[in-house]
Amino acid sequence: MNNQIKRVVIVGGGTAGWMAAAALSKLITSIEVTLIESDEIGTVGVGEATIPTLIYFSQLLKIDEAEFLRETQATFKLGINFENWRNEGEDYFHGFGITGQSCWAAGFQHFWRKGRELGIASDFSDYCLESVAAKANKFAQLPNNGLNYAYHFDATLYGKYLRKIAEQHKTKRVEGMISKVNLNPSNGDIQSLTLKDGQLIEGDLFLDCSGQRALLIEGALHTGFIDWSHWLPNDSAIALQTESVGEPVPYTRSIAHKAGWQWQIPLQHRVGNGVVYCSQYITDDKAQEHLLANVEGEHLTQPRVIKFKTGTRRKHWNKNCIAVGLSSGFLEPLESTSIHLIQQAIVRLMRIFPVNGIQKCDVDEFNQQTDTDIESIRDFIILHYKVTQRTDSDYWLHCRNMTVPDSLAHRLELFEETGRVFRKNNELFDDSWMQVMIGQGLIPKSHHPIVDNMSNDELKRFLQTIKDTEQQKVAGLPTHQQFIQHFCATP
Ligand code: FAD
Structure with a gap:
């Protein structure tokens, strides 16, 4: 039992470090958590838009939502308005909800596609409650079939807020700059960290939350990086x-x-x-x-x-070190997915927390699940660039003409030819694929024959009823600002 993991050392006090410290110290009470951060280096200071999964993280930590909103100056987020992406002067909305109603054989997009052909369907986003509410600048937490939402928050204030939770649960914070990572000569594991002021911090498991520096996972363990900038060239x-x-x-x-x-x-x-x-x-x-x-x-x-450089670490868990946050790689913030990936890494670690020592099978499982998640998000982000209709600059011409990963090429072909989209491996994005593909102007060539079981009049009524229902739900809601004021005022 001398391989027991008792001392967890988190390197870095950005969003990744404090999310990890708050969750681990609150929920895995058998361990000691130490977090080292350097005021001299500071944090990246961006990362303020999230996706709805963050709500589960808050619930896990039993965060009071009104207090959280007050302390982080947060607002609610129902999606993203993409402007000039399909063409200059055109926009579309990616909402966090489900669009329309599907049947067992065919998704709503098939019904919408035929409606569009007949001239009886309007914009795809008109059938998604979140998009309708967002465009009307309305918000409320509805009791049944409520709005699916996320937050925008001040990244620095979020870090401070989580720090409070972590310290309440006995996370020990050490301020100082790490100048040396000391490896165990017998197995290459990380043994301890030396700080500039001479302090030595020992640990059993190390979380590298050091941001782009990737001090442990790359600097000390030379894990390697897979470059994806040929697909996502922004740097x-x-x-x-x-x-x-x-x-x-x-x-x-x-x-x-x-x-x-x-x-x-x-x-x-x-x-x-x-x-x-x-x-x-x-x-x-x-x-x-x-x-x-x-x-x-x-x-x-x-x-x-x-x-920044777009890509991912060859292994996210290597030896006794797990990279969380920017140290693990980076996908540009187009769909606000980085904080979600931080949360995923933390929850995944907690699910397989190696109390009695690190097992290769756990490490392999962690790495495989992480790769699957990231690759699917990567494809979703590339989609926005590939399916543009813009030709007004070399940049957009490059994006349109670039070769995309086979996994994405298959999805695009399947959608264009048949209108079908299948969710794989419990991936993060679901309805979103349709919203973005259609929003970017990719319209399937055909629809599922089950749609033809409806007469044109029935289809018209079906589409109109969904649209009217969404609009009626939204009509009675307060404005976003009114809701925030009321919600934050509640003690
Ligand atoms: P950092 O914030 O960089 O923290 C690193 C920590 O390590 C710091 O505390 C630093 O002091 C410490 N450190 C480093 N070296 C040492 C050392 N030698 N000794 C001691 N301490 C050290 N994500 C989203 O989800 N939504 C967004 O909207 C979004 N927008 C983004 C926009 C941009 C332009 C960029 C670049 C990223 C964006 N991200 C977004 C990603 C998001 O910002 C990060 O995932 C998140 O902030 C986590 O960062 P981090 O904690 O990994 O790194």
């Missing part, structure tokens, strides 16, 4: 915080430009903005010019350039 971002100029909308804006896209994340107290771009097609200066010309409100920070 840079510039972030800028501005004052709010109006009420926050309950969605993220993603606005494509000639060599990437711009984000706008509305919080209660400010707006998070940024551009993501590919340095092969636009310089940092030009990208900054574009950002500054397209934000409103007083600047609260200086524009900050962040360079």
Whole structure:
């Protein structure tokens, strides 16, 4: 039993580090958790849009939602408005809900497709409650068949909030810079960390949450990286915080430009903005010019350039080290999936927590599940670029013409030829595939024959009833801002 895992050391106090510390110290009470962070280095300071799965993480930690909203200045998020992605001047909405009603044989898209052909269907998003509510700037937590939502929050405040939870559950925080990672000469495991001030921190299991530095997983263990920049060539971002100029909308804006896209994340107290771009097609200066010309409100920070490389670690768990967060790799924030992947890694670790020592089968299972998750999200992100109709710049021409992973090529072909989409391996995105494919202008060539069992009049009534029902549900809701004010005021 001398392989028991008792001391967990978390390297890094960004979103990844504090999420891990809060969850592990609260829920696995047999271990001691130490978190090391360097104020001198700081955190990446972005990562403010989430997806609905975060709610499960909050529930796991028994977080009081109103308190969380107050302390992180959070707003609600019902999806993402994609502007200029299909073509300049056109937009579509990716909502967090299910679109329309399916039957056992065919998804709603088949009914919608025939309706569209007959001229009796409107925009695909008109049949999704979340999209209808978002576009009307409405929000509420409905008791039955409620709105599926996520949050936008201030990343720094979220870290502080989680730190409080972690420290309440005896996480020990050490401030200082790690200058050396000491390996066990007999098996190559990480044994301890030496800090610049001479402190030595020993542990049994190490979580590398050191961000892009990947201090342990790469710096010490040389695990290797799989580069995906040939599919996702963006390699840079510039972030800028501005004052709010109006009420926050309950969605993220993603606005494509000639060599990437711009984000706008509305919080209660400010707006998070940024551009993501590919340095092969636009310089940092030009990208900054574009950002500054397209934000409103007083600047609260200086524009900050962040360079990144898209890809994934060859192994996310290597020896006695698990990479969580940016140290594990990076997929650009187009669908706000990084924090979800952090949460997945933490929950996965807790499910197979190696109390009595690390087993190869656990490590292999962890790595395999992680790869499956990330590859499916990667394909979903590539989809947005591949299925553009834009031809106005070399960047978009490159995206349209690039070869995509076989897994995505198959999905695209299946959808275009037959309108079918199948959810695989319990993957994260489901209805979203349809919403984005149709939103980007990919319309299936045919629909499932079961749709023809309905007369055209029946189909018209079917489509109209769904649309009317969504609109009626939304009509009586408060505005997003009214709901936040009321909700946060509740003690
Ligand atoms: P960091 O925040 O970089 O933290 C690293 C920590 O390690 C810091 O505390 C640092 O001090 C510490 N550290 C490093 N080296 C040492 C050392 N030698 N000694 C001691 N401490 C050390 N994700 C989303 O889900 N939604 C989004 O909208 C989103 N937007 C993004 C936009 C951009 C431009 C980028 C680049 C990322 C975005 N992400 C987003 C990803 C998200 O920001 C990260 O997944 C998240 O912030 C986690 O970061 P981290 O904790 O891994 O790293």
